[in-house]
Amino acid sequence: MKKLVLALIVIICICACGCQNPIKKIEGNSKIYGVWFSCFELDKMLATGDFKAEFSSLIEDCSELGITDMFVHTRPFCDSIYKSEYFPLRASLEGIDYDILEYMINACHQKGIRVHAWINPYRVKTDSTDINTLPTNSPARRWLEDDDPQNDTNVVLLDGIYLNPAAEDATRLVLDGIREIINNYDIDGIHFDDYFYPTESSDFDKLLYEKYSDKNLFPLPLSDWRRENVNAFVSEVSRVIKYQNSDVVFSISPAASLDKNYESLYADIALWTRNGYIDWIIPQLYFGFNYPETEFQFDNLYKQWQETAKNSDVKLIIGLASYKVDTIEPDECEEWSSGNLLKRQIEHINNSSDGCCFFSLSSLFGDTENQTNERENIRSLITRYKN
Numbered sequence: 001m002k003k004l005v006l007a008l009i010v011i012i013c014i015c016a017c018g019c020q021n022p023i024k025k026i027e028g029n030s031k032i033y034g035v036w037f038s039c040f041e042l043d044k045m046l047a048t049g050d051f052k053a054e055f056s057s058l059i060e061d062c063s064e065l066g067i068t069d070m071f072v073h074t075r076p077f078c079d080s081i082y083k084s085e086y087f088p089l090r091a092s093l094e095g096i097d098y099d100i101l102e103y104m105i106n107a108c109h110q111k112g113i114r115v116h117a118w119i120n121p122y123r124v125k126t127d128s129t130d131i132n133t134l135p136t137n138s139p140a141r142r143w144l145e146d147d148d149p150q151n152d153t154n155v156v157l158l159d160g161i162y163l164n165p166a167a168e169d170a171t172r173l174v175l176d177g178i179r180e181i182i183n184n185y186d187i188d189g190i191h192f193d194d195y196f197y198p199t200e201s202s203d204f205d206k207l208l209y210e211k212y213s214d215k216n217l218f219p220l221p222l223s224d225w226r227r228e229n230v231n232a233f234v235s236e237v238s239r240v241i242k243y244q245n246s247d248v249v250f251s252i253s254p255a256a257s258l259d260k261n262y263e264s265l266y267a268d269i270a271l272w273t274r275n276g277y278i279d280w281i282i283p284q285l286y287f288g289f290n291y292p293e294t295e296f297q298f299d300n301l302y303k304q305w306q307e308t309a310k311n312s313d314v315k316l317i318i319g320l321a322s323y324k325v326d327t328i329e330p331d332e333c334e335e336w337s338s339g340n341l342l343k344r345q346i347e348h349i350n351n352s353s354d355g356c357c358f359f360s361l362s363s364l365f366g367d368t369e370n371q372t373n374e375r376e377n378i379r380s381l382i383t384r385y386k387n
Contacts, residue, residue, distance in 0.1 A: 032317050032355030033382055034069035034282070035062065036118065039076040041362050043092040051100070056107055061365055063111040065375065066382030070108055071191050071253075071357070074101060074117040075177060078124040078140055078163065082185075086177050088135035105186055116189030116251065117181050121174045121233075123195050124161040131161065139173055158204050165197060165229045165266075166208040174233075175240050182244040189249035190241055194284060196230050196265045226266040231277075238277045251280035253319055253357075256287065256301050258308065273314045281305070281314050282357050286321035288335035289344070298345060306352060315354040320345055323363040326370050339373035346381050 045054050062070065074080065080087040082101040093100060105115045124140045125133065134141040140161055143151040154167040163170040178190055197204070202222060213219040220228060234252070241250050254261045254269050261267040272278050283305050287296045294300060302318065309316040320342055327336040335341050346356055358364045364375065 030068075031382075031385055032069055032280075032315065032357070033065075033067050034071060034116075034317065034355070034357035035067050035364055036071045036357065036360045037073060038360050039073040039081075039090070041360060042073060042081065043090075044362075046092045046096070051096075052103065055104065058361065058365065059107050059111050059113065062113060062361075065364075065379050066386065067113055068355075069114045069116060069188070069357070070104075070361075071116045071118045071189075072101070072104055074181065075119045076123070077120065077126075078138060079135070080177075082181075084177065085180060086139060086173060088137045091135075101185060109186070114188035114249075116191040116249065117185075117187050118191045118193065119174075119178070120195045121192060122163045122165055122170075122198070124155070124163060126160040129157040129159070129161055131157075134161070143169075153207050156204055158199060158201065160198065162198055162204075164205055164208065165226070165233060166205045166212075171233050171236070175236060178237060178240055179244055182241065182248055187248060189251055189280075190237070191251045191253065192237075193253045194255040194261070194265065194267075196267045197226055200264055223263070223266065227262070227268050230266050231268055231271060234272055234277050235275070249279045250277075251282055251317075252278050253282040253284055256283055256285050256296065258304055270308055273308055273312050276313060278314055280317055280354075281309060282317045282319050284319040284321075284359070285345075286319065286324060286359070288332055288341055290332075290335050292331050299348065302349060317354050318345070318349050318356045320356050320358050322358040322366075322371075322374070323360060325363065325366070325374055326368050337370060339370040340377055342374045343377035343381060346378065350381075350385060 045051050048054060072081075074082070075087060076090075078087060079090045081090050081093055082099060083089060101117075108115045124138070131141050131144050140155045140163065143154045151169070154164055154170045156162045156164050163173070165171070181187055181190070202209075205226070209222055209225060212225060219225070238250050241248050252269075252272070254267060255265065258269060261269050269281065273281060283301070285298055285301050285305070287298050287301065289298045291297045305316060305318070322342060324332065324336045325339075325342070327333060329336075342358075349356065363371065365371075
């Protein structure tokens with residue numbers, strides 16, 4: 001009898017633990033329907049003074065629509081939406097008396113929605129090079145004000161403030177922050193978007209490139225050296241994530257153009273995919289079928305990304321521009337005002353992709369006639385494809 005009681009207790013405990021996050025692992029060929037929740041949407045929601053109620057309502061809407069994954073902007077500008085050992089708390093969260101990241105994870109998991117911590121690894125500030133505008137505990141500001149000139153190369157002041165992708169201390173900081181998230185939160189994924197090198201200017205990392213060149217008899221050209229820096233970083237991020245928790249998904253959302261990623265952002269997506277550095281690739285195909293430039297027409301872009309992900313274990317999820325519905329841009333206005341473009345795009349990719357992801361949360365649940373029509377179309381398609 002005692003053995004039976006103990007067995008029942010064990011079963012109950014296992015079930016209880018499983019209910020906290022019922023779809024922790026991605027199973028088989030399950031379609032992924034994601035949505036990005038940006039820092040600016042978070043700030044706006046916090047400003048209402050009733051974040052929990054608004055977020056809970058949106059999560060209910062996401063669940064009813066069929067959303068499986070939410071990408072929460074956790075570290076957008078070398079700041080953090082949780083109390084971090086390494087990064088200052090985002091200004092909009094000052095005075096919040098609960099852990100907002102933990103709250104969002106729990107709220108999503110209760111609805112069976114996975115949560116990915118969306119990080120911009122290098123971006124600190126884009127509208128100023130004045131370090132006095134940064135919090136005093138910003139790592140970028142501390143490095144520049146610590147009277148140690150060796151640390152100054154960790155940060156670049158050029159049309160903004162950035163961590164230097166070529167600096168070991170800067171990349172180590174990002175890695176430490178990723179470990180912190182995985183160790184402290186029941187997170188389902190770590191996610192980067194398309195911000196890598198912010199410029200092609202040779203002035204950006206001139207000192208470290210010169211130092212590298214002086215030490216090597218046959219130094220790589222600047223562009224190849226930059227790609228190697230990013231490749232090594234992405235590989236190390238993957239290693240750190242899988243060492244901490246092999247179930248945590250590592251995803252990257254590159255810009256739509258493979259050439260731009262490679263030539264201008266120094267992001268070698270094909271290599272990352274081929275070498276298995278990432279689990280999911282979510283290209284931002286934010287263009288219609290009738291876009292004026294043929295190269296950027298949705299179906300042509302999609303073919304390129306299919307080819308890139310082919311013969312790999314990387315899931316291909318397509319980023320779709322719900323924010324462009326009812327756009328006022330002349331070149332695209334007609335298509336994005338049709339009320340069914342997102343529907344057509346989802347139908348186009350359904351049989352040959354692993355799903356789609358919408359940018360962003362507020363536009364997906366907008367209340368204009370076209371936004372409502374698109375949402376109902378999406379609901380119908382997700383229901384059909386799931387069944």
